Amino acid sequence: xxxxxxxxxxxxxxxxxxxxxxxxxxxxxxxxxxxxxxxxxxxxxxxxxxxxxxxxxxxxxxxxxxxxxxxxxxxxxxxxxxxxxxxxxxxxxxxxxxxxxxxxxxxxxxxxxxxxxxxxxxxxxxxxxxxxxxxxxxxxxxxxxxxxxxxxxxxxxxxxxxxxxxxxxxxxxxxxxxxxxxxxx
Numbered sequence: 001x002x003x004x005x006x007x008x009x010x011x012x013x014x015x016x017x018x019x020x021x022x023x024x025x026x027x028x029x030x031x032x033x034x035x036x037x038x039x040x041x042x043x044x045x046x047x048x049x050x051x052x053x054x055x056x057x058x059x060x061x062x063x064x065x066x067x068x069x070x071x072x073x074x075x076x077x078x079x080x081x082x083x084x085x086x087x088x089x090x091x092x093x094x095x096x097x098x099x100x101x102x103x104x105x106x107x108x109x110x111x112x113x114x115x116x117x118x119x120x121x122x123x124x125x126x127x128x129x130x131x132x133x134x135x136x137x138x139x140x141x142x143x144x145x146x147x148x149x150x151x152x153x154x155x156x157x158x159x160x161x162x163x164x165x166x167x168x169x170x171x172x173x174x175x176x177x178x179x180x181x182x183x184x185x
Contacts, residue, residue: 028127029086030180033172036120037182039113040169048110049100049162058158061099064146066159067092069170075139084136086175090128091144093168094121100161110161 072085098121101114136144176182 029124030176032120032124032127033176033180034182036117036124036172037169039117039120040165040172044113045162045165045169048113049165050160052109053161057160059099059103059161059164060156061096061159061164062147063155063157064143065092065095065099066157066164066167067171068167069174072171072174078139080137080140082175082179084140087128087136088140088143089168089171089175090121090124091147093172094118094125095147096164096168097121100164 067089072089075085075088097114097117101111101118104111104114173182
């Protein structure tokens with residue numbers, strides 16, 4: 001019964017957003033990113049991505065795998081759609097979490113935490129499976145292609161694991177806060 005009422009509430013919210021001409025995210029996206037937001041609380045990022053790592057530990061990532069709020073602002077000013085920005089955020093953030101997870105041995109205290117983040121991104125990936133690179137702006141499609149290319153020599157950058165997750169959360173809040181009607185936290 002509660003599920004039906006919740007679905008009716010979501011339907012009403014989506015209708016209002018459509019009437020206002022705003023791009024609405026899929027229900028699954030809002031639910032999954034809310035779970036990610038809960039999982040990326042400051043205390044958890046600090047504990048699992050800083051305290052459990054050696055001092056000044058860095059993960060090697062592609063230059064394109066570092067997505068900051070300033071990048072999103074620049075792309076928005078270049079008239080990249082919100083859908084394309086969320087698509088980009090998903091690919092960049094899921095790769096960043098995967099890079100962190102790959103360097104951890106299974107007995108590391110952060111392994112289970114990063115595995116749970118990977119599972120949430122896998123579930124979110126199902127939401128994004130309907131999008132094709134041809135459906136988003138060329139600049140975003142090119143970045144996503146570059147992020148997932150293995151044979152291409154790309155510039156590498158050393159980044160702290162916590163910084164990767166900090167950026168993931170900040171950008172996620174920029175992209176999902178308003179459409180998913182999150183309260184400011």
